[in-house]
Amino acid sequence: MTRLVVLLRQRIRRDRLQLALWIVGTALLAYASITAVYDTYGEEQDRREILGVAIATRTILVFRGTPNGVDDGAFAFFLLFAWLALMGGLMSTFLAVRHTRAEEEQGRAESIAATPAGRILPTTATVVHGVLANVALGLLIALALIANGLDATGSFVWGAAIMVSGIAFLAFGLFAAQLFRTSRGANGISVAFVLAAYLLRGIGDAAGTPSDDLLQVTPAWPSWLSPIGYGQFTGAFVENDLTPLLIPLAFAAALIALVFGLQAVRDQGASLIAGRAGRATAGPVLSSSFGLVWRLNTSILLSWTAGAVATGLLATSLSSVVDQAATDAPQVLETLRRAIGSEASIEEAFVAVFYGIVGVLAACCAIQVGIRARQEEAHGTAELVLGTPVPRVRWLLEYWIVGTIVIVIVLAAAALAGIAGAGSASDPESLIPNVFEAAAAQLPACLVFLGLTLLVFAFLPRATIPVGWTAVGVAAILGTWGPILQFPEWLVDLSPFAHSPVPAGGETDWTGGFWMLAIGLAAGAAAVWSMRRRELASGG
Incomplete structure (x- = not known):
């Protein structure tokens, strides 16, 4: 005992x-x-x-x-x-x-x-x-x-x-x-x-x-x-x-x-279930350190993209249902507008809410890329790569680039799925531009989380996993639920998702998006640059 x-x-x-x-x-x-x-x-x-x-x-x-x-x-x-x-x-x-x-x-x-x-x-x-x-x-x-x-x-x-x-x-x-x-x-x-x-x-x-x-x-x-x-x-x-x-x-x-x-x-x-045996010889993708980083993150990309595609399909394929719901119960539209902080139409509000969920999925995918860098370091495999002529700055830069690419792919897949589902809408031609803009609006916030995760990895490597997941979890709650639950405005504003542009009425305010974009790029650049002198931190 x-x-x-x-x-x-x-x-x-x-x-x-x-x-x-x-x-x-x-x-x-x-x-x-x-x-x-x-x-x-x-x-x-x-x-x-x-x-x-x-x-x-x-x-x-x-x-x-x-x-x-x-x-x-x-x-x-x-x-x-x-x-x-x-x-x-x-x-x-x-x-x-x-x-x-x-x-x-x-x-x-x-x-x-x-x-x-x-x-x-x-x-x-x-x-x-x-x-x-x-x-x-x-x-x-x-x-x-x-x-x-x-x-x-x-x-x-x-x-x-x-x-x-x-x-x-x-x-x-x-x-x-x-x-x-x-x-x-x-x-x-x-x-x-x-x-x-x-x-x-x-x-x-x-x-x-x-x-x-x-x-x-x-x-x-x-x-x-x-x-x-x-x-x-x-x-x-x-x-x-x-x-x-x-x-x-x-x-x-x-x-x-x-x-x-x-x-x-x-x-x-x-x-x-035994681990899958690898091939006897490496393919052309693994001929470079960048290819290795990409290969290590493909399974992560596929899983989060599948979720984004399903969410994108729902965002537009349910438009007729949402129209009926808003007609029968006006509280539905009020709740959606409160969630996005904008006086959008019912279809615009519904798309914005669902693509806000897509943004969370893309941010999670990016965070896992940053966490993968920490796992490679903790397991000692990063040391083998850095023992070759691959500099530390270049090594982390490649994770940053791959993280950015997976964000774009997840958002693009969700946008294409949304377009495929728009066929059931009453006016699909007007919905398609809204879908593209709603997907693109999630990019700045996702880059903030990627930059934050890499920044924590660079300065506090052992805190990478808890800080990364905690940050996106808290931000998702504040950004998604905060306006609905009427949290204080200053508290909601702490979430990058709260500043994602909302396409509504043909006009979109990208001010918050540009600020998030600048913060994300600055955090990523600072993380990459700081790897020049940091010692490797193996172990959990």
Whole structure:
């Protein structure tokens, strides 16, 4: 027991900042979101109209949840639960991989296994650590809801649903760490699982059976394949039924038992899915250091581009649905305008909001390029490249150039997907220029995050990963949710996304974009120039 406590304390101490940001940030988002729901949909008639539109059009349900009445708590649960569960799932899977597969990659797991702790006890400590993190998240969210005046029973059911879905995702992250030889592979499949759970729940809601009064929906079978779906089945503030949570708990228990079995028999550093063997000879792309940087980041580019393409398609293919929604419920247009800070038309506002999401995806892709530079340094492979006639300044400059290229590709792919989806719009010719401009408007903010990540890498290399992801996460919340939740203007302005130009009415103010562009280029240049004298910092 003493050894378990020591390992648990080490994990808590190591994650104290990251988990505090995840847990407290998510709880604060829940608190602010409930306040915004009261302000925007304070009247029962407003909520009836929104639910009627959502159930009639169905596509809106993919991005929200299962309607279950017009009471304050039930309506807030419909709007917010799936999004909060998504954040809890990402927190849990990252935690699981960070303390298992990433430790094996760095060689630290082998050192721990050589002590009396052995190979199983560290995994046990990670399970306990992850469960405690999800308990804290569920409890704080429940308290945030109660602080907003919602019923205590329903609030704790909501918190329990968040907790249990997070534990299910934690178990999958631990299993993914057994499957793949690298933390990148394990994180990649874990994130895909969380997003798939979110989408399956959405598809189940959209394909569900509505009630006669268009205030409730009985989800279809795809929702039963998602831990988030089981969380919604609790019917917080209405049924308050905790029984559905037994299924994701059983799923988590089975996966964790399997993880312990695999951990006990497999070799240290091995995986169920063997690493792909490389070619005997390198291709022409790998004939230069720039080609190597490009090759190392192609998988990153493909994954984020796929998400951007899907978002771009939705931005324009749903235009007829959005037109109808805005006609039936004017609050939809008001919410979209508040999100972008502009008096745009409904189609312009919808495109701007969705391409704001594309901007976040492109920024994440750029940040991963910067993080890849840190990983190459930490693993010692960068030293091999720098042992050749490749100068350090040129080496980091190539990462900066590749980061810029991937941003452009992600945005361009989203723009082309938006054009492909514009065929269903009432006036596709007028929508196409708006799509191009909305995509291009995200470039300056993305360059800021690329420059910031490389700047942190140059001066505080070991902080590259937490600072990079924290910066884009906080900025996305402030820039996307801040205007909707009526955060102070100075706080919203801290997000580069808040300064992205918004195409509206044929005129676009690029002042903020030019400032962001200058800041991004200056940060990138400073990072590259500072590599002249910095010592390599290997290790985690």
